[in-house]
Amino acid sequence: MALLFVAGDQGIKEKDLAGLLEIDSAALRQNIEELKIKLMTDVDSGIQLVDYNNVYKLVTKNEFSDLLTRYFKAGLGTKLSQAALEILSIIAYRQPITRIEIDEIRGVQSSGSLNTLLMRKLIKENGKKNVPGHPNLYVVTDEFFDYFGIKSIDELPKIENFEDITNTGDIDGEN
Structure with missing residues (x-):
């Protein structure tokens, strides 16, 4: 999960993630599914794992969209460049x-x-x-x-x- 976290918005391609973890694609997909289920069933977690064309990303759960919108509109989430x-x-x-x-x-x-x-x-x-x-x-x-x-x-x-x-x-x- 740490790799997915630091990859941020760009995510990590399946083949790159498998290579970094030194496991084959089948084992990676099994681990990914387990992590998806774990995150989705954890009511205390605001994060979910998604797969966009074999690129894996951590994103916020949809039910937090209103709260996050208020956070960013308030200007609290960004420092000035x-x-x-x-x-x-x-x-x-x-x-x-x-x-x-x-x-x-x-x-x-x-x-x-x-x-x-x-x-x-x-x-x-x-x-x-x-x-x-x-x-x-x-x-x-x-x-x-x-x-x-x-x-x-x-x-x-x-x-x-x-x-x-x-x-x-x-x-x-x-x-």
């Missing part, structure tokens, strides 16, 4: 700002992380920029302040206090 934190800091320091302006600062496309921040209500749309296409303007929300435990943008570190690591001349570890 490095990209989301970068975007959040750009918005906090440069608000109101458009996605295109964020992309220009970062040098990469930001819509995925931007959507995550919107879903977590750390940012919100706040009008349209008066330019062709009228892109959305983004600002931080009260939830942003709660998340970081601050009361206003003035409590953020002054951007002038950050050292520009690209201009330090410390390429080989010497100053």
Whole structure:
């Protein structure tokens, strides 16, 4: 079961699992069936073993879907990625700002992380920029302040206090 757990969403192919366990496919299928039954009959377990085209995965039982949906909607199940934190800091320091302006600062496309921040209500749309296409303007929300435990943008570190690591001349570890 540990192998299935660490395999996560991608699961493990039957032949790979048999190879790792050093057993033949028939013995593996028997062990899999026993584990499926054990997990399905255990009322204290929220996990079941499934087989998708000879790829085995551990997944949550259907009866827990409402609870898990509430958990993820509450934002408790995820930490912010490095990209989301970068975007959040750009918005906090440069608000109101458009996605295109964020992309220009970062040098990469930001819509995925931007959507995550919107879903977590750390940012919100706040009008349209008066330019062709009228892109959305983004600002931080009260939830942003709660998340970081601050009361206003003035409590953020002054951007002038950050050292520009690209201009330090410390390429080989010497100053």
